[in-house]
Amino acid sequence: MDFAGYDPAGAGRNRGIVSAKIVIAGGFGVGKTTLVGAISEITPLTTEALMTSAGIGVDDPSKVPGKETTTVAMDFGRITMAQDLILYLFGTPGQTRFWFMWDEIIRGAVGAAVLVDTRRIADAFAALDYFENRNLPYVVALNHFDGSPQYEMDEVREALAIASDVPLVLTDARHRDSVKQVLVTVVEHAMKRLQAEHGRGYPAPVG
Amino acid sequence: MDQRRDDPRGALVRPYAVTRGRTEARMDVAIEAVLSASPTAVVESRFAGHDKHRIATVCEGRAQSLAEIAAYTRMPLGVARVLVADMVTDGLLTLHTAAPAEGYEGRMEILERVLSGLRRL
Numbered sequence: 001m002d003f004a005g006y007d008p009a010g011a012g013r014n015r016g017i018v019s020a021k022i023v024i025a026g027g028f029g030v031g032k033t034t035l036v037g038a039i040s041e042i043t044p045l046t047t048e049a050l051m052t053s054a055g056i057g058v059d060d061p062s063k064v065p066g067k068e069t070t071t072v073a074m075d076f077g078r079i080t081m082a083q084d085l086i087l088y089l090f091g092t093p094g095q096t097r098f099w100f101m102w103d104e105i106i107r108g109a110v111g112a113a114v115l116v117d118t119r120r121i122a123d124a125f126a127a128l129d130y131f132e133n134r135n136l137p138y139v140v141a142l143n144h145f146d147g148s149p150q151y152e153m154d155e156v157r158e159a160l161a162i163a164s165d166v167p168l169v170l171t172d173a174r175h176r177d178s179v180k181q182v183l184v185t186v187v188e189h190a191m192k193r194l195q196a197e198h199g200r201g202y203p204a205p206v207g
Numbered sequence: 208m209d210q211r212r213d214d215p216r217g218a219l220v221r222p223y224a225v226t227r228g229r230t231e232a233r234m235d236v237a238i239e240a241v242l243s244a245s246p247t248a249v250v251e252s253r254f255a256g257h258d259k260h261r262i263a264t265v266c267e268g269r270a271q272s273l274a275e276i277a278a279y280t281r282m283p284l285g286v287a288r289v290l291v292a293d294m295v296t297d298g299l300l301t302l303h304t305a306a307p308a309e310g311y312e313g314r315m316e317i318l319e320r321v322l323s324g325l326r327r328l
Contacts, residue, residue, distance in 0.1 A: 017270050049285060081320070107237065108239070108305055184325050
């Protein structure tokens with residue numbers, strides 16, 4: 001496009017309000033929506049994306065006959081930090097068959113927290129695998145449920161094969177202060193990662 | 208009560224009918240990108256159709272992300288994205304940039320602001 005003053009893609013764009021997002025990942029029923037609800041200023045909302053179910057896990061859905069539309073739901077919350085700064089918390093769809101959605105959810109995110117239920121530790125493997133293969137900074141948060149087995153943090157780190165440079169924290173997803181601490185850890189970890197990348201001189205793109 | 212979602216027969220209108228079948232948005236709008244309505248947008252959008260008018264009403268007086276717009280209007284994300292992109296092009300909505308993904312200083316500044324915002328909670 002070379003028409004003077006004609007800029008449809010740039011129309012109406014504005015730098016006025018910046019929004020950032022943190023992704024809350026983990027297995028189905030681990031407490032992602034509880035965590036978001038504990039700190040969000042709005043009751044967690046659900047947004048739905050339409051997907052072609054036959055295409056799940058298939059590289060080229062157009063080659064699959066008998067496509068059916070399915071709905072994938074994700075929950076999210078909002079924290080208005082200033083007139084020009086909003087933080088969103090996005091929970092990933094819990095069912096593993098919807099993980100293809102995660103690429104869009106994590107694009108441009110500050111970082112992620114993988115929530116782990118110590119009673120069903122194996123449910124976290126798939127989420128951890130996902131983030132190990134992405135460049136997004138993430139932390140692992142053990143959600144403490146009443147009556148859940150108490151493990152030493154070192155045991156959990158070993159059982160989940162969490163890399164030594166990935167922060168591991170204990171949380172109670174129902175409590176605001178505890179959730180706040182998880183989010184602070186995510187942002188601090190992201191800052192450290194960014195500083196390290198900057199020091200090496202080649203920041204890698206997220207995603 | 209959300210009849211559209213609970214009705215086992217499904218929605219009466221196929222989702223992308225409101226976009227006249229278009230599934231590609233005119234511009235990339237991130238799910239967390241925030242949009243605000245111009246002061247006259249609510250009135251003007253009456254002539255842009257029912258769904259765009261609902262979107263303008265949601266954004267009136269409070270900036271909302273694409274995800275919030277989709278949730279409040281009960282539209283699938285992809286449908287809301289197409290309509291929102293049209294409305295930005297038509298000057299009914301202002302699209303604010305999501306956090307910059309490039310540049311050390313820009314990214315660090317956002318992280319610092321988010322961190323101090325969290326600590327103030």
